Amino acid sequence: MFTVGLTGGIGSGKSTVADCFTALGVPVIDTDVIARELTAPARGTPPDARPAGGLGAAPGGAALNAIRATFGEAVMQADGTLDRAALRRRIFADHAARHQLEAILHPRIRQVVGQTLATLTAPYALIVIPLLVQRQDHPQGAGRGCKADKSATTTHRPEGERLAAYPLRVETSGYQDVLNRVLVVDCPEEAQIARVMARNGLTHAEIKAILAAQAGRAERLAVADDIIVNTASLEALRAEVAALHQRYLALAAAPSP
Template sequence: MSDYIVGLTGGIGCGKSTVTAMFAELGVQYVDADIVAREVVMPGSVCLNAIQRYFGDNILQVNGELNRAALRQRIFSNSADKRWLEQLLHPAIRQQLLQQLAALTSPYALLVAPLLLENKLQQYVQRVLVIDLPESLQLSRAAARDNAGEAQIKAIMAAQISRDERLKLADDIITNDSSIADLTPQIGALHQRYLQLASAH
């Protein structure tokens, strides 16, 4: 098991996937909270069965998978439904994250989570690494990537903690306001640092 875990987080469109892939190329293993969140609602899962019972059959697609768009609409307008869903999913996701982290074997590992700080997952990591860029750039990159409207992205940004708060809680910061070439030395330096910290841990 990797005894040293770095929590990697950042707002929408800040380049978490790119940075994670670059660490992975250096042999660093990781668990991605977004992937785990999809795994816990796979067809046949306890969570999906509970969601179907609570929201009804029309919350499923024809192939039996969760209809995420329909679910988003339901919880967007109903805080009680949103609370119910969070109480079901958060413990299941957390348990799965911890199980997957326990199976990793690289000298240190990453816990990649957009809502690391919002969901208090930093208690499971030794350091918090924030990928940062100006909010205007965040907006344009997320819109281009997700083919989404500005209002929708602003709503997602508003649901996350502010950039200032995130930076205050960071142990390390990668600035991703330029090119991939600019990321390489930042990631290389942090990689060496984390290897040292992990061996001393």
């Protein structure tokens, strides 16, 4: 199936863009939703204690035991559910802890993405992957052709060339064999910070720590086939998505090169 990976930094507008694709009938697999499912209360708990579902339902709580074994009771609440704020504080203060969490979650997430894709019959699917592009110093980047040179910020992949065929300058989290195209939603860092502060009350310092853990804008733009600059109105965003949708339908219908 033809697939488009959607990525962007914290608060750039990934979910908003994904909602626009959903409204056009495009199946959307969101790896953050899968991560939430994997860390949710295990099956058998009341439905209102579980996260809203989406495409790619993962076994509820499948990663909880591993997280508990790795991070201990400090990241668990008294009722046995994950203390998300405690784990968030831990991983953004300690990059080794963040990599441990990713090592637990990412293989499980990729498995669910693959299983979900196999069930779809639409012309194309959108896969939301916030961490599609990792920083050059990230362990997943080691030994995969990453080059920590300045051209990483300027080199673009030739139109139509599959991600897997391109000598990667930026780590792409193991999704390069799955994706036909990469869509990056981008906006200035100040807008990201303002939107996240307004949305869920994280402090400026907390958001800066998350930004520091994520790839930079230039690193993401270096692997983009398509870019949405999300600085205008929601109406403008919907129009941009509608135009991309037509493009993706045409690309999905075209014989593969």
